[in-house]
Structures are given as structure tokens and as C-alpha cells.
Amino acid sequence: MVTIVDARSDHHGALEKACAVLRSGHPVAIPTETVYGLAGDIHAEHAIRRIFEIKGRPASNPLICHVSSIEMACEYVHFDDLALSLANAFWPGPLTLVLPRKMRGAALELASAGLSTLAVRIPQGFSRELIECFGRGLAAPSANISGRVSPTSAVHVQEGLGQRVGLIVDGGTCGIGVESTVVEISECVCALLRPGGLDVSMLERMIGRSIETRSDHTVLKSPGMMASHYAPRARVRLDALEVFPDEALLTFGACSVAGAEAAKSVQNLSVKGSLEEAAARLFDAMLVADRTGATTIAVVPIPLEGLGLAINDRLRRSAAPRIS
Ligand code: TXA
Ligand code: MG
DSSP, rough: OOOETTTTOOOOHHHHHHHHHHHTTTOOOESSSSSEEEEETTTTHHHHHHHHHHHOOEEEEEEEEESSSSSHHHBBBBOOOOOOOHHHHHSSSSEEEEEOOOOOSSSHHHHTTOOOOOOEOOOTTHHHHHHHHOOOOOEEBBBSTTSSSSSSSSSHHHHHHGGGGGGGEOSSSOOOOSEEEEEEEEEEEEEEEEOOOOOOHHHHHHHHOOOOEEEETTTHOGGOOOOOOSSSEEEEEEEEBOOOOEEEEOOTTTOBBBTTTGSEEEEETTTTTTTTHHHHHHHHHHHHHHHTSSSSEEOOOOOSTHHHHHHHHHHHHHHHHHOO
């Protein structure tokens, strides 16, 4: 049976219960500012194995180690000057740094998929407090079945993972709604592995130059970036300028779409044309559209700037050809 504890009405109780589950070597689903994570003690081999099992995630796809301070991160990875300045500027927040791994051990080998690097980030809010309370790093991928849409509410987690997880901490809807921006830093050079909740132009402004994007070797460097991902049941059709009656429509801003009145459903990701609002609503809107039974989710063009990079990345992956 899955227990759901509400961190908004019983903050202290939620921290205690989550800590107890983590100490017993089991994973727990927790809210972060980006998406819900399936968190486990990064030093507990059993917990890390369970995370991969629950998600059906390939062992070759490494996890992010969540920490509560830069000092704690330093136990796990080596920081150069660039990494340190990015951490100081953007943590806690939606930025993940892939850095040379320091710490060894069976659980860490599993979590990092045997790579010489480890991804680290300090999340905001409840999850950070939980790590502080727990005293060690938490491995936490998004709390969804591998390849499916990421959860931005406790209900999404429950619907997606069902009885596979014992405890879900409900912290309300995630404010950012897309996963963290992932960058790899090596010898003071920064490469973008995944656009996400931190606008890349803010990173570029901070480091004073543009960031290289790893597209081709991303598949090798970051196995989670494989094409088909974030997949709802329905097919996804991008850059739609018209919509058909068996389709559900995701629109944006003041865009008018021919056929909208006959569509299965119409959801505007942001009437006022805010990419932040659209990012926060994206995954829920995909899940709602999927529930209408539409064969296809048609999505209007979304501007390719700011958080639009992350939105377009997730949409492209959800539209990619599927293996099964
Ligand atoms: O916002 C987020 O990042 C959320 C919340 C829960 O923190 N977590 C999340 O984790 O999205 P996950 O596992 O769904 O995505 C992590 C991404 C994957 O694409 C993975 O391949 C990549 O980060 N990654 C992790 N460790 C890596 C490493 N050492 N080198 C390259 N890529 C890495
Ligand atoms: Mg994920």
C-alpha cells in the first residue's frame, strides 16, 4: 500500500517519515522545484537497485546525486573554478553539474552507471531540507516509469508508479515543471547535455560565452537523452497549424488553430504567452490530453528561446519514433 503524506499540512511529519523510509534502505517519492523525484540513499546499494527496478530504467543511465550544500557535493565530486562559480550562482536551483567523481563504493558505481563522472545538484524546498535532515546525498531520477512523462504532482506519481513505491511526499505542484538543465564541466569548459529549468542564456551570461551543445554524442554521454522519451500513450504531432477531430490540442498564447472547435480537447499552455507558465503546465497537459483517448496530441509551434528550449526538447522526444 502506498502512503501519501502532505508536506504542506504536516511538514515535520513528512520529513520524519521520509527520513525513516530512506534509513530503512527504500526509495521515497519527493517533490522538487522541477519534477517529483524517486529518491534513495546514494550509499545504499539496495535503494539504488530498487530505483532502477521501479522505473524499469536501463542500468547504463546514470542518476543525479542531490545534495544540500556545496560542502556535501565536494564529498562526491571535484569542482574546478567554473563549476564552483556556477554552483554559487545557481544553487539551490534547476541546474545539474556533471563533474569528475571522487567517491567510490558499490552503490555509487551503480548510481553513476560506472562512469568516471557524477551528476550533482542542490534542489530547492522540501527535498533540500530532507537531505539536510538525512545527512547524505540522495540519488533521484524523475519519479516516472522510464520513457514516460515526468510527474509534476503527487497524483502523477501515484498514477504512474502505483504500488511500486511505499511513500509519496505531496508538496503540491512543481513550480518549474521541467527537469533541471544538465551541463558537463571538464577542465573549465561547459557543455550542455540537457536543456531544462534553468534558462541557458543565464548560464551563458554568467560564464561570458556561449555553451557548446552535445547533440550527437549526447546519446553516448548521457544515455537518458535517447530519442523516445516523455512518451504519452497517444502519438505527438509537432508544429501543428490545424487540428483534426480525433486529436487533442496543446496551444500557446494567442495562436488560433483551424479545427480547434472539433478537437477532443483544447488546452492553452499559457494564454499570456509565458514560457515559464507553459513549462510548468506541459507534462500535466500531456497527461490530460492523453486521458481524452485522442489518437494524437497536436502541439502548436512553441518559441525556441528561454525555457522554450526545454519545452521543445521534451516535445521532440515525446514525438520521436517508439521502439515498441
Ligand atoms: O530536475 C531534475 O533533474 C530531476 C529532479 C528529480 O531532480 N531529475 C531528473 O533525473 O530529471 P533523471 O534521472 O530523470 O535525468 C537525469 C539526466 C539523465 O538524462 C541522465 O542520463 C543524465 O541526467 N546524467 C546523469 N548522470 C550523468 C553523467 N554522469 N553523465 C552524463 N549524463 C548524466
Ligand atoms: Mg527522467
